[in-house]
Amino acid sequence: MFRITQMRELTRALQDELCSALEIIDGTGKFHEDAWTKEGNSGGGRSRVMKNGSVFEQGGCNWSEVTGTSLPPSILAKHPHLAGKTFRATGVSLVLHPRNPHCPTVHLNYRYFEAGDFMADGGSGEGNVWWLGGGMDLTPYYLYEEDAKFFHTEIKRVCDAHDPSYYPIYSRWANAYFFIKHRKEHRGIGGLFFDYLDTNNTTSLYRAEEKSYEYSKELADFALGHVSTTSKPRTFDELRDFAASCARLFLPVYGEIIGRRRETAYTESERNWQLYRRGRYVEFNLVYDRGTVFGLQTQGRVESILMSLPPMVRFEYDYTPEPLSREDAMWQVNLKARDWVA
Secondary structure, three states: OOHHHHHHHHHHHHHHHHHHHHHHHHOOOOOEEEEEEOOOOOEEEEEEEEEOOOOEEEEEEEEEEEEEOOOOHHHHOOOHHHOOOEEEEEEEEEEEEEOOOOOOEEEEEEEEEEEEOEOOOOOEOOOOEEEEEEEEEEEOOOOOHHHHHHHHHHHHHHHHHHOOOHHHHHHHHHHHHOEEOOOOEEOOOOEEEEEEEOOOHHHHOOOHHHHHOOOHHHHHHHHHHHHHHHOOOOOHHHHHHHHHHHHHHHHHHHHHHHHHHOOOOOOHHHHHHHHHHHHHHHHHHHHOOHHHHHHHHOOOOHHHHHHHOOOOOOOOOOOOOOOOOHHHHHHHHHHOOOOOOO
8 A cells, every 4th residue: 555545544544533532522512624625636635623612712633635746945945856746745733722721732743745756556766755744742831740741751651662762852852843943932841743754764863954943953962872873764664653653642641631630720810821821832833833834835725724823812022920930830841841751
């Protein structure tokens, strides 16, 4: 079976699993599907959105598959030899914004991309590329250390089952990726992030774009040292299974955290803090998120691309929380990443 076919089936099934389970977790909210087709018979997708649920103020889960002959600048910058070549991409993405400020926002995305001279039988020409990317991250508004440790420990457990080198590298990559450079703040407490994973992943773990991050040298040095001794080339099947294992970890882990916090009472002041911090989510997604950039550059469906934005948000000039407050404790975590497993 072709790689694109396998990933299409995997990501579509994931969308179905996620939406069905999240409706049960919420209790009253339902996902409403908006199926769409891209112009020129170049793909389509299923956008599913939940609004005003018992737990989730708004959430979306998208699946799409697109093709084209004009690669976006973000891809051509890394692979200029692919100019004018065909590309195909498929993936599933999810963002949930709970109403209760003690319940964290969460993001998940798993995707597959290939480009080049692909033949009808699934073969490929010289210089063609393919890779997998994805991960998940947690954005709490109030710090519950036991939740943060649980989230990271479970991610590490699944990573270790595939390769003990994965979690140390991909958790650091998440800290680098989910970083709002112009604020010098992390979006949340990180989690897992990987990109450009192919059969030669010993050399593609970290690419030139990581140099743009403030502390990338530390990350690159760690990755190169770690990979050279413990990582090895992986087959497509191994990488696909790794991505699937990580994706299916989401529901038991996030469901547990929501179960712990959904009934926590909150004040108007805590709600205002949540709305203010959601502004950071907006800034990251509109400025740095690769899925957003790729979608807009390939003239994707705007409503689906911007599904990840929160329904309500608050911006306030030069705001800082009261010293030693719970808000300040969360702020300090956003300023400097922590190792939650150690």
